[in-house]
Amino acid sequence: MRGYFMKKIICAALAAAMPLAPASAATCWKKDHVEAAQVRNFEMMLMVSALRCNTSAYDFLPAYNQFVREKRTALVEVNDALRSHFADVAGLEGGLDSYDDYVIMLANSYGAGAGGLECRDLQAIQAAANAVPANRAAIWKLSESAGIAPRIDAPQCDMAIALANDLLADEGVSGGSVGRSIAMAEGAARLPSAQVRGPAN
Secondary structure, eight states, X not given: OHHHHHHHHHHHHHHXXXXXXXXXXXXXXXXXXXXXXXXXXXXXXXXXXXXXXTTSTTOOHHHHHHHHHHTHHHHHHHHHHHHHHHHHHHHHHHHHHHHHHHHHHHHHHTTTOBTTBOHHHHHHHHHHHHHSOSSHHHHHHHHHHTTOOOOOSSOBHHHHHHHHHHHHHHTTOOTHHHHXXXXXXXXXXXXXXXXXXXXXX
């Protein structure tokens, strides 16, 4: 009986890690895409807050605009990574709509403030953002220091795989088989299917 329930748990972990067909629900998030989501969340917090604090004594809108200019390449990389994630989930056309919805959700989440941070606090965070090197890794590290979390709607893929590996290890099964199984499943999920309507070629 224990083996039956363990197999059910393992299957659930594998399902969380396996990309689904374009017309289905959200898939797991790759590590690269999770980091991109965190940076995008950080940048969106700064953007909305800069507009909200524009009439206060701690106006940092010019500093935010400078940040966007100087970090443009890194921010474009982040957006491209997020578009890639949503294209994996919903196809090329549906992915663009999903990306737009995601960005709107982020913006709306900061409409009433940023987790209790005052304009002067956000101004200081913006100054720190302007001071870091103009690369994605540096911005991500700062967002981590600022306590910003990625807004994702499914587990991170490698975490689901690690969980499945741990469960299989308890059952005496080679953990490497999980990675191979998921790799095969990923390939199968990307094959054309007569039952799933995908993007036009």
